[in-house]
């Protein structure tokens with residue numbers, strides 16, 4: 001192989017892998033959007049029934065489950081846990097805002 005063939009091969013391979021990465025990133029965005037649609041509904045339900053925004057026992061079960069799934073998928077369980085915590089922290093902020101809004105300005 002000449003140098004320019006190697007360059008062509010590397011460029012083609014990089015482009016092929018990046019197409020796959022772009023598809024996966026799009027799927028992640030769509031899945032997160034669906035997850036947030038569901039959690040928004042949970043936020044409204046919790047606010048209507050005066051339930052606390054966070055449920056640490058539920059989170060502990062989710063973390064245990066995700067760590068196991070990550071291990072079987074050969075993904076770092078610590079990373080899976082960090083990612084879930086990051087998402088859930090944002091969800092809790094949304095829940096708190098929904099609760100404040102549903103309580104009204106005098107609450």
Ligand SMILES: O=C(O)C(=O)C[C@]1(C(=O)O)C=C[C@@H](O)C=C1
Nearest residue numbers: 039042054055056058059088091
């Ligand atoms: O399941 C709930 O009670 C939620 O509010 C959803 C959710 C989540 O994003 O998965 C968010 C906050 C809770 O602490 C636990 C889980």
